[in-house]
Amino acid sequence: MKSFKYTILMVSVLIFSSCNTETKEDTAENMSQGESGSRVSQQPNPLKDAYFGNLHIHTSWSFDGFTNGSVTQPDDAYRWAQGEAIPGGGGGGDLQIKVPLDWYAVSDHAEWMGMFNMMADTTTAIGKLDFAKRVTSDDQAVAFQAFADFLYDFSTGGELSKEPLFSDPTIMKSVWKEIVASADKFYQPGEFTTFPAFEWSSNPNTRNLHRVVVFQDSENIPEMAFSSQDSEKPEDLWAWMEVSRANGATLLAIPHNGNASDGLMFSMVDSEGNPLTKEYSETRMRNEPLYEISQIKGSSDTHPDLSPNDEFADFELWDYTLAATADRPTNRKGSYLRKALLDGIKSENEGKGNPFKYGIIGDSDSHNAAAAVEEDNYTGKFAIENDPEHRLNGVPGMADKNNLQLREFGSGGLAGVWAEENTRESIFAAMMRKETFGTSGTRLKVRFFGSFSYEEELINKEDWLTDAYATGVPMGSDLQGSGDSPTFIIHAIKEADGANLDRVQIIKGWVDESGNAQEKIFNVALSDGRVPDAQGNVPPVGNTVDLATAKYENSIGDTEFLTTWTDPEFDPSQNAFYYVRVLEIPTPRWSTYDAVRTGLPLRQDVPSTIQERAWSSPIWYKPN
Known part of the structure; x- marks a missing residue:
């Protein structure tokens, strides 16, 4: 069993307008505006239109989503993005976006994908485990402690890590198949676009190296998602992607939250500590052309320590690693995109290629199906925050330092793409050529x-x-x-x-x-x-x-x-x-x-x- 060090922010050892809205007519681009602020047309527009969406969305099928109270399924996420109300859980009301999105993707964690959700069903083999009774307990303290034991055992090779059901490929294949089917079910070319996706969640020493892996469609898609249980090294993820591509799949990866990586995300050495090479740079850029600059866990454009002359650098900074103990990162270099763009140019000048030649998007990282990007309609990252009093004054039983982390969450960002039409092919092509922009949640x-x-x-x-x-x-x-x-x-x-x-x-x-x-x-x-x-x-x-x-x-x-x-x-x-x-x-x-x-x-x-x-x-x- 490979060591799997994964500590989730809120669970582990914790026990717990009124305004003028007139705009100038956009005669230069001749946009007719639909509900989502995108152009509504029957024919592709060669001059392209802006389409807004999210690729980084979790549901209760992610283990940390389930443990933090989510009751949502992948289908719920796609309904929400189109304007329907869905259950919010956490003691709060329903979730509903005010202005629907153009496109969306559910990207639940590849690690134990859907397994914690299945534990609630006592008719399944995994639901009959003694551990399942603990993790689904009505006593939140019991459930959180069970999850803490789970993480510890998987990090140390303990008893839970030896349970064959937790690495059963039959279960993993079936859950991934359902996630792909959900994306296909809600795809409406020209109206609403979906993508099959998952998150690879490498977290060495609680330092974030996560990537969202997105497929253009379900053609020739792998039978199983690649998880950090398979490997914690980005190089191995890219190798898996190369094999998938050779087998006919069309896919890309998007790293996020370098701000929580403590310098690892944009390190100038590879996973083995070797200096970067031109081959490394080309492989990285071939597989991950975009970077997520803004999301619920803060923005990672730059930091005042790196850009002291930038008066706007101090924006929605979330300054933590992913440790439940609320550890602070100490390395700014290697954690923020602007410095990485500079390091990429320096690498290219030295003949090593540019490993950080990223296009930009914004995204969410909601673990409750709803991206919640609207500032006046924010419902939190986790279902346990689906109550404004909890968001402001703290979740009962949670440590003060972790409640501060909740308050320092931003409302999440949006990805904007300039595409000829609202289809999988057109939007994916825009992402590959990096004709994209990110926002902090606004649709400018x-x-x-x-x-x-x-x-x-x-x-x-x-x-x-x-x-x-x-x-x-x-x-x-x-x-x-x-x-x-x-x-x-x-x-x-x-x-x-x-x-x-x-x-x-x-x-x-x-x-x-x-x-x-x-x-x-x-x-x-x-x-x-x-x-x-x-x-x-x-x-x-x-x-x-x-x-x-x-x-x-x-x-x-x-x-x-x-x-x-x-x-x-x-x-x-x-x-x-x-x-x-x-x-x-x-x-x-x-x-x-x-x-x-x-x-x-x-x-x-x-x-x-x-x-x-x-x-x-x-x-x-x-x-x-």
Whole structure:
């Protein structure tokens, strides 16, 4: 039996608006808006539309989802994403999204997939185990202690790890088959897209190395999901993916929460401690083209320690490993994407390839079927949080330090893709070419193009988008060519019923002549006629939030930005990356909505307001 060290955050040894929503007509892209904010059309749009969804969703078929009170099934998740109410469990009410999503994927843990859920059925062999009686006990303390014993035994080779049912391939194959069938059942090409998926949950020493593995469809799909019981090494996951691909499957993996990896996610050595090679870089990028920059367990764009000159770096940071003891990570380097993008350029300069050439998405990591990305409709990561008083003041029986972790959870993010139509093939292709963006949960849209041929007047043309594609490259691409400096086009549109926009920034990274990584943030568009002062400082956009009512006004900010920007410090000899960050005006955080809803005092240990945001995938400049 391979050692399996997996400690879940909340279980183990624990015992327990009212606003103006008018936007400018988007004549350049000619979008007709449907319920989800995406274009509704009968024919594919060659200029592409934005579709929003989540790939990182768990149900009670994940062992930690079940243990933390989830009563949902994969079918429930797909119903929720389309706007239906589903049971929330945890003593709370039903869960229902206000604005349905375009696409969704259930990605339950491959480890013991569905087994804890099956323990509730005493007619099954696994449900008849003495351990099953403990884990399904009505006494929460008994159930949590049973799960703690389970994790300990699997980490140390104890008695529970020797139970053959826990590694029975018949059970694992049957559960995976049902998950795939559920995705196929709810797929409606052109209307609602689903993907078969699972999560590979490697967790060495409680350091997060998890990946969500997504299949385009169920054609030639493997009979079993690959789990960290098979191997805890990412290299072995990629090898399994390569075999699956050779057997006819179409798939990709998406790592997440480098912020909880304590430096392991973007390490410059492999799992055996060897320096990275060009072959390693190519294998990694072939199998995992995207990175999840924002989710319930925080954002992992950057950290103030890594980007001290970034005034917006301190955003929804969740600063823990996955240890139940609420351990703090000590290594920032290797944990955040922006530094990894810089390390990737340095690696490429050294002839080792770029192992971190990631496109960007946002996602959820809900363990209760519902992504809960709407700040004023947040229901927590686990079913035990499906009660606003528990989210604010703590789950009964849970340690204070773990309740703080619950309050520091964000509401989760969304993945945006620019695709020709809402189908598996089109959305998956967009993910593979990295024409994607991530948000912190808002549905603001962002486009990003680069070229050495663009003229500033291009965006004034009615068909600017056609020319942008024809004479440049979109986000997620390499930009090659020559000229004085590349010009970029940025188009950002606020969420239809959401907050106005504060600003658009371009974040540039490069490695200088001395081999030192450099980054710089450029404010390329500001709302309300603001301009930087002589030192480049920009006055804040303001704050209209009324904390007593959890309401804000769109009396500040802009509804849309369409602008060009030319790099004033361009060096044609240096590899560089550029990506866009768009900030909204301040709005209430979920914890503020909860406080007003319940009449409880505002928490002082979490922010009362936040500036939601979106991140584009990068464009990489490469010298000829």
